[in-house]
Amino acid sequence: MNILLAVDGSDYTKRMLAYLTTHDDLFTPQQQFTLFTAQPLIPLRARAALGKEVVAQYHREEAEKILAPASKFLVRHGMDPKSDWKAGHAGETIAKFAQTGKFDLVIMGSHGHGALGNLVMGSVATQVLANCTVPVLLVR
DSSP states (O other): OEEEEEOOSSHHHHHHHHHHHHOTTTOOTTSEEEEEEEEOOOOHHHHHHHOHHHHHHHHHHHHHHHHHHHHHHHHHTTOOOEEEEEESOHHHHHHHHHHHTTOSEEEEEOOOSOSGGGSSSOHHHHHHHHHOOSOEEEEO
């Protein structure tokens, strides 16, 4: 099974990773795992002023701050994940990456109580569920 792990470095990501490593009856090291983070877009004017190279370097560094600890955690638990990132709106970017990467499952942490429209889960989780044709497992 090819599984996409959507991570953002939050406590919800940590809970999701802990769930994954404590349910070895469901998730085994033989499965393929890819850690993925969506980096928020820098405003257009700022991108123009900074230049492509500076913006790209910034996105790479910020993605690595999120992906490296998650990868290290999974390696300690016998898993060998791949890592990737894209810049864009998180919910849409995760859903698109899951579909184009031909993943069998997306696992991500949910968010707690928020605005009325996001009473049960966070807005990113809501957007992924709305836009993704791949099954999604939300961990609270």
